[in-house]
Amino acid sequence: MPLCPNQLHHGRDEEIPNWNIFRTEPIEEASGSAVEHPIYKASIKILKVVVHLLSFGIVLTGCVVAKGTTLFMTAQLKPGKTLIYCDRNIGLGRSWRVEIPEVERVAWVWCLFLAFVVPELGTFIRSARICFFKSWRWPALLEVLTVGLLEGLHTVGLAVLMFVALPELDSVRALMLTNCVCLVPAVLGEGRAARGGHWLRSVHG
Structure with missing residues (x-):
C-alpha cells in the first residue's frame, strides 16, 4: 500500500x-x-x-x-422558639414575643427533608438510566458493604447536623460550623486531584 x-x-x-x-x-x-x-x-x-x-x-x-x-430552614426547627413581634398600632413602647406553632415547625421539617431528597432522587434516576442503557458489572460484596457503610454514616451525620445541631445554634455559629464541615472534604479532594486522578481510574476500571 x-x-x-x-x-x-x-x-x-x-x-x-x-x-x-x-x-x-x-x-x-x-x-x-x-x-x-x-x-x-x-x-x-x-x-x-x-x-x-x-x-x-x-x-x-x-x-x-x-x-x-x-x-433559615434549620433556624425554624428549634422547639419553643420565640420571635420579637413589633406592631406600631399597639404602641412603640411595648414589645411582644410570639412562639412558632408546632404545625409550622413540622412544615419546615418537611421542607428541609424535601430539600435533601430531591437531589438524591435525581442521582437515583441518573444511576437507573446508566444501568438500563449502558453496560455495567455487579459490584463485589466488599464494595457494596463499603459504599453502604460510608453512605449510611454520611446520611446519619447530615441528619444529626441539620435536625439536631444547627437548630440549637444561632445563624453566625451555624454558618461557621458549616464552613468547617466542608474543610475536610476539600482537603481530601485536593489530595485526590494531586495524584492525577489515579484513584478515579482504579475505581472505574
Whole structure:
C-alpha cells in the first residue's frame, strides 16, 4: 500500500486523502480569510475571561442562596422558639414575643427533608438510566458493604447536623460550623486531584 500522499490508491483516478495517510503530515498554514488575526485572538481571550467571571458569579450566588436558605430552614426547627413581634398600632413602647406553632415547625421539617431528597432522587434516576442503557458489572460484596457503610454514616451525620445541631445554634455559629464541615472534604479532594486522578481510574476500571 502506498504511504506517500502524492501516490495513488486503487488506480490513478483516486488519491489518498490526508486523514488516511500512514504517517503524520504537518498542518498546512491557513491563508487569506482563514488566518486568525490578532483582534480575533484577543476577542477570544476576553470572551473566556468574561465566561469565567460569569460562571464564578453564578456559582457563588447559588452557593450563598443555598446556604442561606438551609440556615433559615434549620433556624425554624428549634422547639419553643420565640420571635420579637413589633406592631406600631399597639404602641412603640411595648414589645411582644410570639412562639412558632408546632404545625409550622413540622412544615419546615418537611421542607428541609424535601430539600435533601430531591437531589438524591435525581442521582437515583441518573444511576437507573446508566444501568438500563449502558453496560455495567455487579459490584463485589466488599464494595457494596463499603459504599453502604460510608453512605449510611454520611446520611446519619447530615441528619444529626441539620435536625439536631444547627437548630440549637444561632445563624453566625451555624454558618461557621458549616464552613468547617466542608474543610475536610476539600482537603481530601485536593489530595485526590494531586495524584492525577489515579484513584478515579482504579475505581472505574
